Amino acid sequence: MTAIEFTYHIAKVSKSLKPFAMRLTKDSEDANDLLQDTLLKAFTNRDKYADGTNLKAWLYTIMKNTFITNYQRMVRKNTFIDTSDNLHYINSFENSTENEAAGKFAMDDINKAVNSLEEAYRTPFMMYYRGFKYHEIADRLRIPIGTVKNRIHIARKELKDKLYVYAHPF
Structure with a gap:
């Protein structure tokens, strides 16, 4: 050939x-x-x-x-690969182009949702997001580890509710 x-x-x-x-x-x-x-x-x-x-x-x-x-x-190379369930498959069309504008709008909405959380939930959630372990968060905030887990769980639940439109676009 x-x-x-x-x-x-x-x-x-x-x-x-x-x-x-x-x-x-x-x-x-x-x-x-x-x-x-x-x-x-x-x-x-x-x-x-x-x-x-x-x-x-x-x-x-x-x-x-x-x-x-x-x-x-x-x-x-010890590169972090996110394999969580938070990744969503986006249908791609052959002739479409991306301009990253949707990503900026989504990030703005995410930041607003995170900032709207009560401080008691936002702080442990953001520490966990930045890579702290549960026990490290508990030590730094001087609260029990169970409380840390609970607050992160509640923060995730509230964010999931506030950002529902991104999980179910249509």
């Missing part, structure tokens, strides 16, 4: 790779990077592709392995 034919076949299949990249990375920019890395690896290793085999499956395998390799590299 010539390079032009290979490129043509990859272009036909590559549109279906973006949703898979989004499911793996949970971030539009990271998904675009993963897709680009995958297509680059596929093109540079096109001599390893056997004619007649499933090109789509080959590309999915490259993408999955690239993601795993990048993930392992980040873990070795």
Whole structure:
């Protein structure tokens, strides 16, 4: 298969790779990077592709392995990766562009919601958010650890209620 034919076949299949990249990375920019890395690896290793085999499956395998390799590299560097349930999958449309304005509006709403919490709930919540452990918060605020956990739980619940629109956009 010539390079032009290979490129043509990859272009036909590559549109279906973006949703898979989004499911793996949970971030539009990271998904675009993963897709680009995958297509680059596929093109540079096109001599390893056997004619007649499933090109789509080959590309999915490259993408999955690239993601795993990048993930392992980040873990070795002790980079924090958020795997909490707070991440939301955002449907991406092929021809849409992002201008980051929605992110600014969301951050403004989040900051307003956090600032509207009572001080007794906001302080432990923000300390936990900044990386303090429960026992460290309890020591610094001189309150029992159970109280710290309870206040953080209540703060989360109130924020969830105040920011309901972001969890259920339509």
